[in-house]
Amino acid sequence: xxxxxxxxxxxxxxxxxxxxxxxxxxxxxxxxxxxxxxxxxxxxxxxxxxxxxxxxxxxxxxxxxxxxxxxxxxxxxxxxxxxxxxxxxxxxxxxxxxxxxxxxxxxxxxxxxxxxxxxxxxxxxxxxxxxxxxxxxxxxxxxxxxxxxxxxxxxxxxxxxxxxxxxxxxxxxxxxxxxxxxxxxxxxx
Amino acid sequence: xxxxxxxxxxxxxxxxxxxxxxxxxxxxxxxxxxxxxxxxxxxxxxxxxxxxxxxxxxxxxxxxxxxxxxxxxxxxxxxxxxxxxxxxxxxxxxxxxxxxxxxxxxxxxxxxxxxxxxxxxxxxxxxxxxxxxxxxxxxxxxxxxxxxxxxxxxxxxxxxxxxxxxxxxxxxxxxxxxxxxxxxxxxxx
DNA sequence: GTCTATAGGTGGATAGAC
DNA sequence: GTCTATCCACCTATAGAC
Numbered sequence: 001x002x003x004x005x006x007x008x009x010x011x012x013x014x015x016x017x018x019x020x021x022x023x024x025x026x027x028x029x030x031x032x033x034x035x036x037x038x039x040x041x042x043x044x045x046x047x048x049x050x051x052x053x054x055x056x057x058x059x060x061x062x063x064x065x066x067x068x069x070x071x072x073x074x075x076x077x078x079x080x081x082x083x084x085x086x087x088x089x090x091x092x093x094x095x096x097x098x099x100x101x102x103x104x105x106x107x108x109x110x111x112x113x114x115x116x117x118x119x120x121x122x123x124x125x126x127x128x129x130x131x132x133x134x135x136x137x138x139x140x141x142x143x144x145x146x147x148x149x150x151x152x153x154x155x156x157x158x159x160x161x162x163x164x165x166x167x168x169x170x171x172x173x174x175x176x177x178x179x180x181x182x183x184x185x186x187x188x189x
Numbered sequence: 190x191x192x193x194x195x196x197x198x199x200x201x202x203x204x205x206x207x208x209x210x211x212x213x214x215x216x217x218x219x220x221x222x223x224x225x226x227x228x229x230x231x232x233x234x235x236x237x238x239x240x241x242x243x244x245x246x247x248x249x250x251x252x253x254x255x256x257x258x259x260x261x262x263x264x265x266x267x268x269x270x271x272x273x274x275x276x277x278x279x280x281x282x283x284x285x286x287x288x289x290x291x292x293x294x295x296x297x298x299x300x301x302x303x304x305x306x307x308x309x310x311x312x313x314x315x316x317x318x319x320x321x322x323x324x325x326x327x328x329x330x331x332x333x334x335x336x337x338x339x340x341x342x343x344x345x346x347x348x349x350x351x352x353x354x355x356x357x358x359x360x361x362x363x364x365x366x367x368x369x370x371x372x373x374x375x376x377x378x
Numbered sequence: 379g380t381c382t383a384t385a386g387g388t389g390g391a392t393a394g395a396c
Numbered sequence: 397g398t399c400t401a402t403c404c405a406c407c408t409a410t411a412g413a414c
Contacts, residue, residue: 006397006398020298021298021299022211022213022295022296022298022299024211024213024214025213025296025298025299027388027389027390028389028390028391029388029389029390037397037398037399038398038399038400039390039391040391040392040393040398040399040400040401041397041398041399043390043391043392044397044398045397047391048390048391049389049390049391098295102295102351102354103295105354105355105357105358106211106287106291106292106295106296106354107211107214107295108357108358109209109210109211109214110210110211110214116358119358120358120359123355123358146374147367147371151367151371152371154355154364154367154368155348155352155367155368155371155372157351157355158348158351158352158354158355158356158368159344159347159348159351159352159368159372160351161351161354161355162291162346162347162348162349162350162351162352162353162354163344163347163348163351164351165291165294165295165347165350165351165354166294166312166343166346166347166350167347168294168297169294169297169305169308169309169312170309175343178336178340178343178344179340179343179344179347179348182336182340182341182344183344183348185335186375195379195380216406216407216408217407217408217409218406218407226379226380226381227380227381227382228407228408228409229380229381229382229383229409229410229411230379230380230381232408232409232410233379233380234379236409236410237408237409238407238408238409
């Protein structure tokens, strides 16, 4: 109990592996060697790889949504909230990682059903938060857009994930920033 | 020689597999069973999986660029060209596939170097074509955008790839269409 | 060009000692 | 909780007969 919690350290390493190599691109052996334990030990904490995958998404979403709550708590206006939202993506990319769920979205065709559902839940919650910010921004007349807030939120999410994915394959964060600034600029942020 | 060309049929099956399951998500065994041949036969045509991967990207790019040449040849205006460009993505998605190179971009961290280079070449050529169309559109005053055509082309590419990837994980082509129409609309297309 | 057979490695996963 | 040992399925790839 006084230990830094092995399960969490497993998740830390696995998270980075999924974000850089994908769920199908890493194995228990990778985690074992990074953590200097045997593969069998890992199975004590996460019996099957799908269990590890599910816990990974849950934790990622929890941390991500907590960051969004912090953005809200700091009471900035909607423009600033959107910029800080995009900055989260930029920070992840700056660490040479892809968004965990963006990566899983690409691997959708091979994922266990529970992971598919969890992954979509992450996107749904992101969309929900974005809709709130967009509506606030429109109400306060600092953001402008046509169509529904839901449509804009979905488009924004896709743009950030896509820009991130391609920028990563060029090792070029500025490429992401350019696309991000552009889409935010169109909204008035 | 009079045969319908086994190599091409291998590429057809492998292409669909990469677009639905990813490069790391399929094996020679998958192709072998679909084609009713043994794995060993496949190695006669493509000695290593990386060879198959490279040929896959080359062919995909060739076919894709040929489609862009056809769009140009039909002499439409820049707005129509962009709409037809987006329609290619929509058609691929409608067949439950991801863009081959968009899929590979997600798997970037595990790809052999030659495949990484080939994948980026595909994006570079897309960007080059888009830049031409954007400049034409601006010249003819049917498209409007701030910044350079190159920046817009990169942003557009990322948006379409990202919207495609997420829409696929919802099995919802309309979701892609919505994002696509929005970004084209902002350009005036 | 396709086959059988097989090599050599890695995947996820389990049993049971400590 | 972590270990050793092991299982078995699957992977990419090759040798050599037909």
